Amino acid sequence: MATIIRVRKLHKQFQVLVRRAGLGGALVNLVKPRYQVVRAVNDVSFDLQAGELVGYLGPNGAGKSTTIKVLTGLLVPTSGEVVIGGLVPWQARERYVRGIGVVFGNRTTLWWDLPVIDSLELLQPMYDIPRERFRSNLAEFTRLLDLEPFLNTPVRSLSLGQRMRADLCAALMHEPALLFLDEPTIGLDVVAKEHIRQFILHINRARGVTVLLTTHDLSDVERLCERVLILDRGQLLYDGSLSSLNHRFESFWTLKVDFEEEYGDVALPGLEPPARTGLQAVYRFDHRSVPSAELIARLLERFRIADLEVRRPPLEETIRRIYQEKLLEREDADKRA
Amino acid sequence: MRRTISLYLRFISIQLRSQMQFRASFWLDVFTTGLLNFSYFVSTYLVLERIGNIAGWSIAELAFLYGMIEVSFGTMDMIFSGFDPDVFSRFIRLGALDQVLLRPVNVLAQIFGSAFVLRRIGRITQGAVVLGFAFAHLGVHWTPLKLLYLPVVMASQVAAMGALFMAGSTLSFWTLQRVEAINVVTYGGVEVMSYPSTIYPRWLRGFFTYLIPFVFMNYYPALFFLDKPDPLGMPGFAPFLAPLAAGLMLFVTLRFWRFGLSRYQSTGT
Numbered sequence: 113m114a115t116i117i118r119v120r121k122l123h124k125q126f127q128v129l130v131r132r133a134g135l136g137g138a139l140v141n142l143v144k145p146r147y148q149v150v151r152a153v154n155d156v157s158f159d160l161q162a163g164e165l166v167g168y169l170g171p172n173g174a175g176k177s178t179t180i181k182v183l184t185g186l187l188v189p190t191s192g193e194v195v196i197g198g199l200v201p202w203q204a205r206e207r208y209v210r211g212i213g214v215v216f217g218n219r220t221t222l223w224w225d226l227p228v229i230d231s232l233e234l235l236q237p238m239y240d241i242p243r244e245r246f247r248s249n250l251a252e253f254t255r256l257l258d259l260e261p262f263l264n265t266p267v268r269s270l271s272l273g274q275r276m277r278a279d280l281c282a283a284l285m286h287e288p289a290l291l292f293l294d295e296p297t298i299g300l301d302v303v304a305k306e307h308i309r310q311f312i313l314h315i316n317r318a319r320g321v322t323v324l325l326t327t328h329d330l331s332d333v334e335r336l337c338e339r340v341l342i343l344d345r346g347q348l349l350y351d352g353s354l355s356s357l358n359h360r361f362e363s364f365w366t367l368k369v370d371f372e373e374e375y376g377d378v379a380l381p382g383l384e385p386p387a388r389t390g391l392q393a394v395y396r397f398d399h400r401s402v403p404s405a406e407l408i409a410r411l412l413e414r415f416r417i418a419d420l421e422v423r424r425p426p427l428e429e430t431i432r433r434i435y436q437e438k439l440l441e442r443e444d445a446d447k448r449a
Numbered sequence: 450m451r452r453t454i455s456l457y458l459r460f461i462s463i464q465l466r467s468q469m470q471f472r473a474s475f476w477l478d479v480f481t482t483g484l485l486n487f488s489y490f491v492s493t494y495l496v497l498e499r500i501g502n503i504a505g506w507s508i509a510e511l512a513f514l515y516g517m518i519e520v521s522f523g524t525m526d527m528i529f530s531g532f533d534p535d536v537f538s539r540f541i542r543l544g545a546l547d548q549v550l551l552r553p554v555n556v557l558a559q560i561f562g563s564a565f566v567l568r569r570i571g572r573i574t575q576g577a578v579v580l581g582f583a584f585a586h587l588g589v590h591w592t593p594l595k596l597l598y599l600p601v602v603m604a605s606q607v608a609a610m611g612a613l614f615m616a617g618s619t620l621s622f623w624t625l626q627r628v629e630a631i632n633v634v635t636y637g638g639v640e641v642m643s644y645p646s647t648i649y650p651r652w653l654r655g656f657f658t659y660l661i662p663f664v665f666m667n668y669y670p671a672l673f674f675l676d677k678p679d680p681l682g683m684p685g686f687a688p689f690l691a692p693l694a695a696g697l698m699l700f701v702t703l704r705f706w707r708f709g710l711s712r713y714q715s716t717g718t
Contacts, residue, residue, distance in 0.1 A: 188714045221551065234463070237455070237459065
């Protein structure tokens with residue numbers, strides 16, 4: 113597969129004015145400003161292959177948006193190398209942006225006062241899209257995103273979910289090979305989220321569009337991405353598949369059991385005693401050493417059981433563990449050494 | 450270039466369409482701003498009628514100075530709407546510049562196309578009426594050179610004032626707010642150009658000659674059009690410096706603009 117994004121040793125620092133409190137402080141700020149250097153992105157390197165759909169995760173302030181701004185050419189990095197589709201984003205801006213699509217969840221690229229259809233039609237001359245392609249793309253996206261009901265509505269009157277669908281359509285009309293999505297499901301309800309996720313999967317699978325998706329809704333990632341990049345305080349903590357992330361860093365699973373009758377001692381050898389309430393017991397176990405099927409078999413041997421529920425920890429928890437323990441940082445350091 | 454211009458025209462036509470959505474309020478707006486500006490001229494006229502002249506300039510001659518600047522300023526304010534420092538600083542704060550940078554179209558063309566306040570035709574019409582009054586009373590001795598040079602002068606005025614708008618907008622790459630100081634120069638400069646330069650103190654005249662070359666935009670060309678002698682003793686080509694000075698202002702401003710934009714892209718504000 114061809115490498116579409118190549119990022120090496122990317123650094124981005126900002127000088128931030130340190131604000132002093134109060135009126136006197138404000139005056140001092142004017143006369144003698146003091147700056148602090150913030151390393152928003154610190155030594156980040158990764159590659160994306162054509163056709164991948166990758167999640168870019170991290171808590172607020174981790175440097176996700178800064179990275180996306182550098183990759184889309186809006187920001188010039190302090191140092192480092194970025195080559196995307198053979199171009200450096202912040203050089204040859206006009207040529208570069210022809211080949212990418214960008215959607216920011218929190219703002220629109222459409223013309224606020226124009227009906228959706230007029231906004232979309234403006235893209236045809238802007239990107240020099242051949243008329244035929246334009247018409248067939250418009251028809252396809254209108255169908256997939258269900259735009260028909262609000263094509264003639266001004267953008268300012270759209271609901272958030274409608275606007276996001278219109279924005280996705282706008283970002284893809286010129287058939288970019290690469291799509292950047294910054295929080296595409298932010299603020300949407302479950303149904304709208306699912307609609308958008310299905311669409312993203314479709315254009316990735318059917319059209320082969322490479323997608324880099326930042327989000328802090330981890331259900332987006334679980335639904336869409338095989339590979340994730342995890343960023344914290346400007347540094348890349350993890351780059352790999354979601355399944356191996358789970359495998360390596362997931363904390364204990366839990367098994368909730370409803371017994372049919374009262375039992376005195378329900379502890380299992382090799383496991384910590386379960387938390388009990390009435391007829392219910394909750395076991396915590398490490399699924400890597402004890403598969404849940406084995407555990408259930410052992411319980412069924414001994415007790416009469418009315419109901420069972422296995423619960424995997426949500427991805428949030430796994431990622432929180434990585435942040436807290438910085439396990440990966442150490443591992444990476446070992447690997448390099 | 451042809452593509453850029455045709456896109457610019459499309460952006461403008463969108464602007465016009467949305468402004469004309471509310472036709473009645475649009476025309477009312479045009480009419481009131483025109484009338485408001487005209488009442489300013491009338492009140493000045495009434496005062497002048499008593500005094501007779503200012504620094505040797507008759508009422509009709511003063512109307513020429515004033516009318517020229519009104520037409521040019523109105524036109525500039527319309528064409529450079531997107532670069533009005535108030536408008537542009539808001540544009541930056543809203544993050545709209547990021548959208549501009551993500552489109553494969555020249556940045557200047559997009560910002561020129563982002564606003565076009567058609568209502569300014571109220572002020573332009575008012576200026577044209579005053580200018581018509583001036584011509585009717587002056588009996589200008591027209592020559593082919595004068596006829597050719599008049600539109601050049603007006604275009605130069607538009608460019609020179611537009612350059613100040615752009616410079617003010619460029620400052621908001623740093624400040625994110627509009628900068629009052631530049632507005633003082635722009636609007637103060639417009640006032641200065643509307644009257645004979647000789648009425649101003651030396652230092653102010655110096656400022657608008659050597660730093661911001663506004664005296665070459667209206668006062669000197671007016672001396673030429675009205676065949677008046679130059680009391681300030683500038684070289685004879687001074688009335689013809691307007692396009693040169695305007696071009697220079699635009700050139701310097703564009704360099705400054707480019708520098709500001711590159712700084713925006715390295716600070717991420």
